[in-house]
Amino acid sequence: MSELPLRAQLASVLGRSAASLSRATGRGDGSVIGGRVALKVEPDLLAKLAQGRRLALVSATNGKTTTTRLIAQALRELGEVATNEYGANMPTGHITALSDNKSAINGVLEVDEKYLPQVLKATSPAFVVLMNLSRDQMDRASEINLLAKKWRTALSQSNTHVIANADDPLVAWAGLGAPNATWVSAGQRWKEDAWCCPECGGHLKRDQDPYWECPECGLSRPETAWAVDNDSDTLIAPGGQQIKLRLNLPGDANRSNAAIAAATAAGYGLHPERTVERLREISSVAGRYTSVVTMGVEVRLLLAKNPAGWLESFAVLDPPRVPVILAVNAQIPDGKDTSWLWDVDYRVLRGRRVFVMGERRTDLALRLETDEVPFEVADRVDEILGRLKAERPDITKVDVIANYTAFQQIRTAYGRVQ
Numbered sequence: 001m002s003e004l005p006l007r008a009q010l011a012s013v014l015g016r017s018a019a020s021l022s023r024a025t026g027r028g029d030g031s032v033i034g035g036r037v038a039l040k041v042e043p044d045l046l047a048k049l050a051q052g053r054r055l056a057l058v059s060a061t062n063g064k065t066t067t068t069r070l071i072a073q074a075l076r077e078l079g080e081v082a083t084n085e086y087g088a089n090m091p092t093g094h095i096t097a098l099s100d101n102k103s104a105i106n107g108v109l110e111v112d113e114k115y116l117p118q119v120l121k122a123t124s125p126a127f128v129v130l131m132n133l134s135r136d137q138m139d140r141a142s143e144i145n146l147l148a149k150k151w152r153t154a155l156s157q158s159n160t161h162v163i164a165n166a167d168d169p170l171v172a173w174a175g176l177g178a179p180n181a182t183w184v185s186a187g188q189r190w191k192e193d194a195w196c197c198p199e200c201g202g203h204l205k206r207d208q209d210p211y212w213e214c215p216e217c218g219l220s221r222p223e224t225a226w227a228v229d230n231d232s233d234t235l236i237a238p239g240g241q242q243i244k245l246r247l248n249l250p251g252d253a254n255r256s257n258a259a260i261a262a263a264t265a266a267g268y269g270l271h272p273e274r275t276v277e278r279l280r281e282i283s284s285v286a287g288r289y290t291s292v293v294t295m296g297v298e299v300r301l302l303l304a305k306n307p308a309g310w311l312e313s314f315a316v317l318d319p320p321r322v323p324v325i326l327a328v329n330a331q332i333p334d335g336k337d338t339s340w341l342w343d344v345d346y347r348v349l350r351g352r353r354v355f356v357m358g359e360r361r362t363d364l365a366l367r368l369e370t371d372e373v374p375f376e377v378a379d380r381v382d383e384i385l386g387r388l389k390a391e392r393p394d395i396t397k398v399d400v401i402a403n404y405t406a407f408q409q410i411r412t413a414y415g416r417v418q
Helices: 006-024 031-041 045-050 064-075 091-100 113-123 144-156 169-175 251-267 272-279 307-315 339-343 361-370 381-391 404-413
Strands: 054-059 081-083 106-110 127-130 161-165 180-185 226-229 234-236 242-244 291-294 297-303 324-327 354-357 397-402
Touching (some): 045 091, 064 081, 064 106, 091 106, 113 144, 127 169, 127 251, 161 169, 180 251, 226 251, 251 307, 291 381, 297 307, 307 397, 324 361, 324 404, 339 361, 354 361, 354 381
Parallel strands (some): 081 106, 324 397
Antiparallel strands (some): 226 234, 234 242, 291 297
């Protein structure tokens, strides 16, 4: 990486100082404030910090943080990696991540979907990694078709190499705007936002999953070089090589994330077998999938921010004998509009002990009542555990599904488990 100009060096130093002060005073991890301070001194700092690096930008509605962590884990085989793998995914967080590791040639940056065109233009990355697009925070986010169009336009004006999920029509259409692409069959459980052709608006034909096509304009699923077989827990690499995944992260969604990560790592020259070995070392990501033991009960934390995320969380729940706690807030990071709750099918929870909590628990309770799912209301996880232990002294496990700020509140109560 080339030496930074003096002004950029000063901005970087001041940003890191602000971040350190934020951490020392317990106000946060400093990723955002450090970037803000640095940008005040040098508005073009992100572009300058990116020069001479081989960056991968990771964007999607769901799975960005996990996939960023997986790719970074793989790339550490090559040496230091500059990354924001704990989720500060706007330019301020990117500046902090790159400033914190100025010597790293390789970098992996999680990027908020709305900021991808801006960050792509500033950083000229080697790779852009695209996984899925679905409705999220509709009170302040644009329609996903408009977002896909912005992605497509930005990619058509760059020389980056796209690594994308061919099974999501919106992602594929956006990725087709890039001059070069590697396509991965990574799956798409949630299809409710992808029935119409992003090119012409026609109804997509989906007779044989994961294949899709538009009978009106001919847009169709790109031919893939990589795939994941969830039934056999296998990654299929180019040339037909099959590698057992055996991840320590649960569910189909994480197999999908791992396939995308392996395809990205291959772009850096890493062999998929070695990549998968390194991916198996990850068992939680910023608290996601972490289990903590309290009051003699294992509490597993699952993050779900939107309908697609809740569907994936339901898929990894333990058997029905294990109770589940659902927690929903509607703060700014969550989006204040909770109408998305009505897009989730909660009937899968019938026959299971269900508790609801969070600032918008009454919204969630009404939704469960409509789906005829019995529930109990509570304020805290420990309160629920006390109730359960009094009734079932032998209980050993509980699952928690929470949206973003509710998840962070619960995680903080247990010491911000990683």
